[in-house]
Amino acid sequence: MDAVPLATVLARSDIWRGDRFADAALPAVASGFAALDRELPGGGWPRGALTELLCDGGGQGELSLLLPACKQLCADDGWLILIAPPHPLHAGALAAAGMPLERLLVVEQGRDKKELNALWAAEQALNSDAPAAVLCWSMQADSKSVRRLQLAAAAGHTAAFLLRPTRATHESSSAVLRLRVQAQAEHGGTLAVDILKRRGPPLTASLHLELPRPAAWKSHGRPHHTTSFTHGTPLARPASAATVARHPSGLAAG
Template sequence: MVNLPLPLEALHPALWRAHQLGSARGAVSPSGFPELDLQLPGGGWPHRALTELLLPHPGLGEMRLLAPMLAAWAGRGAGVMLFDPPTAPCAWALAQLGLDARQWLLVNSRDRRRGQGQPQGRADSRVPRLLPSADLLWALEQALKSGHAGAVLAWLPARLGADALRRLQLAAQAHDAPVFLLREPAAAQQPSVAPLRLALLPDGPDRLRLRLLKRRGPPLAQTLRLWLPPVLGSVADPGPGPDTPPPDKAPGTAVTPSVPPRVWS
């Protein structure tokens, strides 16, 4: 009997052919978007690895993109850690996405809060202590090494040393959950050890465009376009035009246009 040689990709999970989508090196969490899962190695957001999301500004739809995955983790009783978010999440808007803000833990740096002003009057002892930026990276690394942080989202600057990213990737390998680094688009000009990189682009209300900048597999030429879950059902339904008064309003009555609730307060 002739022993046929094994395919190269069968020798080690880190190997794949350039024209094929690589397999995930560990577990994955489905994104909740089938068209996106088809393009992600393993069919979902990877565990034990960094995923970089590059976006021009917060509130683009990044939380609604991650909401199906975060809701699945919340259903298992797992928490979510947010490191240096741009502002406090809106608990009411999160609840509309099936997320419970009481399961979230926020860690902020001094640089994020510097210049935002402090409330007047007596200091509130419930206000959390703020960490220096260097200590924030250390806290993020320790949270990943602990393996008990649940899903992790960290907002980091575009300029970040290669050593810092390498340490975070090594720490993420001990963390059996998705880890997301949210950074500015300028970070795309710098090399990264993160095995998965995506650029998020606006595409109108309740829509988002994604460009896969890096993955284990061939580059994806086309841009993915996703419909995001609306915060309220009425947000996705345009209903009457802005100049059409509701039935209980008399003609000529001013109508205040509705504004979709924001996930970030």
């Protein structure tokens, strides 16, 4: 067998030197967070590859982290598929965040909580190469199923995200990008993102991303600063009430 020069090996897209990003990075879609894009090979979430997001329970801020990229993918006639989300989604909030709802598909986990169905659905979606992005929540995915999803994603152009609990941090994984996401009290209530694996040098420091939040963040340490609400005290007038329909009793009284 002929000897292959080292330079030829290094030029391959699936080989990268540990001290810099892979030369031929995968096509990527900007995450919408400049600080994160700087640290991701290719400058964003990879397409045609699996990204693993480790976060415990819904509500850490993982959707706000992914939505800007999903929005961008859907703007180009792409579909977004959400598989087995941990809680029901609110269409009004998704629409308000700019997601085109006619290109959104939700696959519910089902009452029997068969996890395999979620992973099966994710694999089907990736194999079909039809959607632009797939988000799949799974509690029971193991390294074998992660590998299957990565292989399915690598054959297409879909941006694939698998959301798993943080207890999987130390498991081996075939995903090309792994991040741990956690809402935190330090750094002014920002979202802490640790990049556990990327095609490039390891990143030791956490990133702190400012997510759009419904109100200004306050520290939990000073409970006496907040008003306390009890049954006895009259409530303050609503700050921004929705248009209130008249109550029939009100009509009768008026």
